[in-house]
Amino acid sequence: MNERQIMTSDEVRRAIARIAHEIGERNGGVTEVVLVGIYRRGIPLAKRIAAAIQSIEHKTVPVGALDITLYRDDLEIRGPSTHIQHTNIPGDITGKIVVLVDDVLFTGRTIRAALDALTDLGRPERIQLAVLVDRGHRELPIRADFVGKNVPTASSEDVAVRLNEIDGGDDAVMIMRGAV
Amino acid sequence: MNLPPIAPHNPWMATATRKRRHVLDLDDFAEQEILDVLDAAVSMKEILGRSVPQVPILRGKTMANIFYEESTRTRLSFELAARTLSASVMNMTAKGSSVEKGESLIDTIRTIQALGADIIVMRHGESGAPYLAAQHFKGSIINAGDGRHAHPSQALLDLFTIREHLGQLKDLHVVIAGDVLHSRVARSDIWGMLRCGMRVTLCAPSTLIGDMQMWKASHPGLRISYDLDALLPHTDVLMGLRLQKERMQAGLLPALREYSTYFGISAERLDHLPKHAIVMHPGPMNEGVEIMPEAADSPRSVIETQVTNGVAIRMALLYRLSGETQA
Structure with a gap:
């Protein structure tokens, strides 16, 4: 198996800063914005975007955590997962602009599950999607509104995002070949 | 104060490569598996507190309650747990069923299986009855109380x-x-x-x-x-x-x-x-x-919290028994 780095920690930092700018720009400010990270790596990313927004807009954006295990469509294929995380959304999302945050956008099935989960929790005014990496190979009509980096990949490859908060060490995005 | 290790040949036990199939007693649960169920129940309890307490994960699955003894909280909380996870529910009590006409336990299990149940939740007055049922059912059995044996x-x-x-x-x-x-x-x-x-x-x-x-x-x-x-x-x-x-x-x-x-x-x-x-x-x-x-x-x-928590625990068990059998 060989791996190739496609983003360094500096590039991750700049991508997050740009996404933070774009979220404010697209929504005419951030007053109604709620960031919701998808377990696991979406959560530290959402917190970092919130911190970047804080330094740009001088406004605190609420950050929530969403576990989509119970909305998955592959229970029959993958079986139950041992760990279900705690969903924790700050306040009512009805009428808000929810920005879903995840590390990698691939088939779109996770986002489909997240959309279902969010609509069970309230009726947001708008839902947008921010991802660090879009690697293509969509199986559903879903696209991201804010993308850190578009990376063409082969379906046999794997994209691994390493974040200091979870993996320790420096942030990095790697492509692993022949991981399957 | 260590318990003797669980016998490796125990046919019901979950292993690293084999998902749990039945919940008949806790004697075949290792500590880690117990803690996993409790952790899952914490997340399940959050769902119960929502204004729309329902998630779709067990859509298309069917749970059958078959109760040969009376029960209020166990039967209702299994039913609520199944509905919260979007499973459908069949209820059978011995009273008023073909059991009164002399249908055997095994025949009842086969009937429930033919009706499409994936999980049978069973209460019976005889200790060990769910173990017999487990041998004649292709899905999963959850023991909801058998005689004086286990719950x-x-x-x-x-x-x-x-x-x-x-x-x-x-x-x-x-x-x-x-x-x-x-x-x-x-x-x-x-x-x-x-x-x-x-x-x-x-x-x-x-x-x-x-x-x-x-x-x-x-x-x-x-x-x-x-x-x-x-x-x-x-x-x-x-x-x-x-x-x-x-x-x-x-x-x-x-x-x-x-x-x-x-x-x-x-x-x-x-x-x-x-x-x-x-x-x-x-x-x-x-x-x-x-x-x-x-x-x-x-x-x-x-005591009242125990009842509420029972729904969350039963949701965690139903989820754990569902889906494909790879670990």
Whole structure:
């Protein structure tokens, strides 16, 4: 198996800063914005975007955590997962602009599950999607509104995002070949 | 105080490569699996608190409740758990079913299977009946109480409630006071509590301890006492058990009043517990016999929380048994 780095920690930092700018720009400010990270790596990313927004807009954006295990469509294929995380959304999302945050956008099935989960929790005014990496190979009509980096990949490859908060060490995005 | 390791040939046990198929008792649950179920139940409890308490994960699955004995909370909470996870539910009670025409347990199981059930939740008066059912059913069986043998989902919800209130399980001391002899709840609780590193003392007249004397040798950490008042200052969890008059033969107790005096959980006895201690009861209660109304309603009592938590635990179990069998 060989791996190739496609983003360094500096590039991750700049991508997050740009996404933070774009979220404010697209929504005419951030007053109604709620960031919701998808377990696991979406959560530290959402917190970092919130911190970047804080330094740009001088406004605190609420950050929530969403576990989509119970909305998955592959229970029959993958079986139950041992760990279900705690969903924790700050306040009512009805009428808000929810920005879903995840590390990698691939088939779109996770986002489909997240959309279902969010609509069970309230009726947001708008839902947008921010991802660090879009690697293509969509199986559903879903696209991201804010993308850190578009990376063409082969379906046999794997994209691994390493974040200091979870993996320790420096942030990095790697492509692993022949991981399957 | 380590339990003997679980026998590796145990056909029901979950392993790293094999998903759990049935929940028949807690004797084949390793500590880690118990903790995994409790952790999953924490997330399930969050769902129950939502304004729309329903998630789609078990859509298309069917759970069948088959109850050969009466039940309120177990049957209803399994039903609520299944509906919260979007499974459909079939209910059968022995009364009013073909069981009254003489249909055998195995034939009933086959009928339920032909109707498309994925999970059977079963209560039966005979100890071991769910094990027989498990041999004749292609899906999963959850034992919801068999005779005086086991009631694993109750034991799990007890552990969940204790951890929720006291923050830990390890090293806590549980006193189980009451009709241990007839109690399937006590038998499953003992397995689960000891495996999680708790100490358990059974407290009852010796006629209601019965064969539990024999468990002591094989269950380090299990004690038996006849003096409830002496135990109280060293108790973290005081659990009352119902006197099961329907299973009781004559002569086990000289008088209910006498039993109450020595073993009943009264408000005065609660005063001798440490400040943090909680009072539990699996229900249904004989108020005024094994527990007094003032004790059941005291701020220490978590009896109603046990019922709510039962739904979350049963959701965690139903989810765990569903889906493909790869780990």
